Amino acid sequence: METRRYQDVNVQVIDRCKNGDNRAQYELYKLYAKAMFNVSMRITNDYAEAEDVLQEAFISAFKNLHTYKADASFGSWLKKIVVNAAINAIRKKRSELVPMDERLAEDVADEVDEDDNEWKVEQVRYAIQRLPDGYRVVLSLYLLEGFDHAEIGEILGITESTSKSQYSRARKKLVEIMRAPHIVAH
Incomplete structure (x- = not known):
């Protein structure tokens, strides 16, 4: 079975980011920051924490952009990073999942x-x-x-x-x- 690659509408900006273009990083940040902040806010339920998670997630995304293989949209890839960062922030606060029967x-x-x-x-x-x-x-x-x-x-x-x-x-x-x-x- 052949692997499908997702053609992202922001492929040129992503490629420029991969080549270290800081302006392209800022463009990508502006494109996704609001949506990713909302994801972070829904998970952390804390404005300041959500801002920190957003920054941490973008730093991680830019550092690991070489691992983005375009088999899904960039937004989906970034969302997973944001979700993981938000979950880690909650864990750092030593919050535990409510025990279930x-x-x-x-x-x-x-x-x-x-x-x-x-x-x-x-x-x-x-x-x-x-x-x-x-x-x-x-x-x-x-x-x-x-x-x-x-x-x-x-x-x-x-x-x-x-x-x-x-x-x-x-x-x-x-x-x-x-x-x-x-x-x-x-």
């Missing part, structure tokens, strides 16, 4: 009332920020970043079933937070 994973059901459909984006964002780190990270990686549970397991060093369990618990906790009478978006 594996047998409860299948018992958690989607319990959404018709009234819950009226939730506003700000309320959901607020509730996600209130989740414990482990829940928030798995939920963000799965729902918002599009990783599957096998990939999440690999990134976090957990089993696929633990990722599924964390996600299931995160959804349940999110609904619980959303249903609380005091939920107010700031």
Whole structure:
């Protein structure tokens, strides 16, 4: 089977970066910084930490740009670096994934009332920020970043079933937070 190469729209800028062109690095930074900051922010849930992660990720990306093989978009490649840097930042804060009782994973059901459909984006964002780190990270990686549970397991060093369990618990906790009478978006 032949390997497909992805033709990135920014291939010239990437090539200039590989050749050490600082202006090209800045162009690439401007193209991706906002989106990658948002990824970092969703995972770290801390503005200053997200900024640090973003800088660390770009430094790492530029240092390792020679390893980019264009078998996926540059954005996807960079996103994995950002996600790993954000996860490492959380680990440095000595946050641990919330322990799960594996047998409860299948018992958690989607319990959404018709009234819950009226939730506003700000309320959901607020509730996600209130989740414990482990829940928030798995939920963000799965729902918002599009990783599957096998990939999440690999990134976090957990089993696929633990990722599924964390996600299931995160959804349940999110609904619980959303249903609380005091939920107010700031």
